[in-house]
Amino acid sequence: MVKPFxxxxxxxxxxxxxxxxxxxxxxxxxxxxxxxxxxxxSFLSSGQAAKLFHEFKNEGIKYYLLQVxxxxxxxIIDNATRVFQTEKIDLVVGIGGGSVIDAGKAISAMMNRSExxxxxxxxxxxxxxxxxxxxxxxIPTTSGTGSEATKNAVISLVxxxxxxxxxxxxxxxxxxxxxxxxxxxHCPKEITAVSGMDCFSxxxxxxxxxxxxxxxxxxxxxxxxxxxxxxxxxxxxxDDIEARTGMSFAALTSGICLANAGLGVVHGFAASIGGMxxxxxxxxxGTLMAKSNEINIRELRQIGNNPSALKxxxxxxxxxxxxxxxxxxxxxxxxxxxxxxxxxxxxxxxxRKSGFSEKDIRIICSKTEIKNNPVKLAExxxxxxxxxxx
Ligand SMILES: [Fe+2]
Numbered sequence: 001m002v003k004p005f006x007x008x009x010x011x012x013x014x015x016x017x018x019x020x021x022x023x024x025x026x027x028x029x030x031x032x033x034x035x036x037x038x039x040x041x042s043f044l045s046s047g048q049a050a051k052l053f054h055e056f057k058n059e060g061i062k063y064y065l066l067q068v069x070x071x072x073x074x075x076i077i078d079n080a081t082r083v084f085q086t087e088k089i090d091l092v093v094g095i096g097g098g099s100v101i102d103a104g105k106a107i108s109a110m111m112n113r114s115e116x117x118x119x120x121x122x123x124x125x126x127x128x129x130x131x132x133x134x135x136x137x138x139i140p141t142t143s144g145t146g147s148e149a150t151k152n153a154v155i156s157l158v159x160x161x162x163x164x165x166x167x168x169x170x171x172x173x174x175x176x177x178x179x180x181x182x183x184x185x186h187c188p189k190e191i192t193a194v195s196g197m198d199c200f201s202x203x204x205x206x207x208x209x210x211x212x213x214x215x216x217x218x219x220x221x222x223x224x225x226x227x228x229x230x231x232x233x234x235x236x237x238x239d240d241i242e243a244r245t246g247m248s249f250a251a252l253t254s255g256i257c258l259a260n261a262g263l264g265v266v267h268g269f270a271a272s273i274g275g276m277x278x279x280x281x282x283x284x285x286g287t288l289m290a291k292s293n294e295i296n297i298r299e300l301r302q303i304g305n306n307p308s309a310l311k312x313x314x315x316x317x318x319x320x321x322x323x324x325x326x327x328x329x330x331x332x333x334x335x336x337x338x339x340x341x342x343x344x345x346x347x348x349x350x351x352r353k354s355g356f357s358e359k360d361i362r363i364i365c366s367k368t369e370i371k372n373n374p375v376k377l378a379e380x381x382x383x384x385x386x387x388x389x390x
Contacts, residue, residue, distance in 0.1 A: 146255020
């Protein structure tokens with residue numbers, strides 16, 4: 001029987017190699033004064049940026065450039081909002097990785113507000129955002145977070161009393177997701193690996209989530225099939241257009257799935273560890289993925305109250321093993337083996353090398369929420385995952 005579900009709206013999606021060339025004409029539908037948020041490096045140093053700026057000039061589009069490095073802090077959003085509020089901005093455009101898109105999304109949401117963004121962050125502030133915002137176009141240059149299709153922007157304050165929390169509203173789904181796989185060609189190898197693992201974990205967790213539904217399941221499986229054919233290939237050869245296009249599709253799809261099905265234990269850790277340490281989100285997800293799924297399966301088998309989640313694990317094994325005629329148990333175990341092998345193939349280092357300290361395991365476990373995980377995990381299970389992933 002079809003389960004009850006809700007499905008949020010989608011951005012208008014343009015998915016095509018070379019579609020960035022159409023950005024100036026798309027922008028003109030909204031006006032001619034934009035805030036353009038980018039990262040510090042890759043897009044601006046590519047030939048595409050120079051071409052785009054030339055076209056903006058030709059078309060009379062005035063752009064205010066804001067470069068953001070790393071995950072956006074409340075100060076970055078508040079300062080940018082204060083500066084740009086004095087201009088009559090028509091549109092915000094974010095071109096970059098997930099952090100850049102989140103920064104653009106948050107700025108577009110805060111342009112009509114006088115408060116600090118902190119006041120609207122889940123679990124930190126106590127105000128509800130009304131959802132009014134400037135139009136926002138998201139243009140990813142990495143294949144990972146899927147932020148181009150989600151309704152939240154992650155804002156981070158790193159440190160002992162740090163946090164990593166979302167500014168969220170259904171209206172914050174970008175108006176347009178302009179997905180041009182060619183923009184990911186310059187993405188460095190290590191970022192291709194960790195953002196790809198972020199995307200893989202999002203698809204897997206949304207598929208296994210207790211909030212998943214028929215739509216998210218169908219989409220997640222398509223995304224996962226593409227992960228299988230594209231992730232390692234795009235890591236080994238960044239110029240492989242087919243693999244890069246596949247990963248752009250998988251990342252976009254992962255965003256749609258997570259926005260509608262939620263995520264599990266890996267992303268619970270990404271939030272708690274990410275609030276205390278300056279470790280890239282995808283590195284945390286990629287490093288913890290194999291062990292987290294192994295423990296999920298162990299607990300699902302022991303508790304035995306969620307056979308449909310175990311069946312889904314078997315389906316994942318079938319997708320990645322590509323061999324017929326085996327038992328569900330065999331496929332399920334094969335999926336975990338595949339994850340361990342992939343962790344090695346992508347050369348993901350343990351958490352310790354990224355600066356994680358063993359002494360924080362207890363506090364991290366106590367702060368880790370696992371809202372939509374297919375099985376409840378005790379703090380001992382969480383500690384076991386972390387200890388193994390050092
Ligand atoms: Fe993620």
